[in-house]
Amino acid sequence: MSDYRVPEGKKLYRSRRDRKLLGVCGGIAEYFGVDSTLVRLITILLVLVSGSGFLAYFVAALIMKENPG
Numbered sequence: 001m002s003d004y005r006v007p008e009g010k011k012l013y014r015s016r017r018d019r020k021l022l023g024v025c026g027g028i029a030e031y032f033g034v035d036s037t038l039v040r041l042i043t044i045l046l047v048l049v050s051g052s053g054f055l056a057y058f059v060a061a062l063i064m065k066e067n068p069g
Contacts, residue, residue, distance in 0.1 A: 013067035
C-alpha cells in the first residue's frame with residue numbers, strides 16, 4: 001500500500017504552458033510532478049502497444065478542463 005496522497009485542492013487540468021498537442025500529457029506531468037517527456041513517452045508506448053491509447057488520450061482531452069491559471 002502506498003502512502004502517496006494528493007494535497008488538498010490539487011486538481012488535474014490540461015496544461016496551458018507545457019503542451020504539444022492538447023496539453024493532456026503536460027497536465028498529467030504537472031499534477032504528479034514528473035517530467036512531461038516521460039509522460040509523453042509512456043503515452044506513445046501505450047498507443048503503439050494497445051491502439052486504444054489514442055482514443056483514451058482524446059477522451060481525456062475532452063474530460064479534463066484547461067488550467068484556469
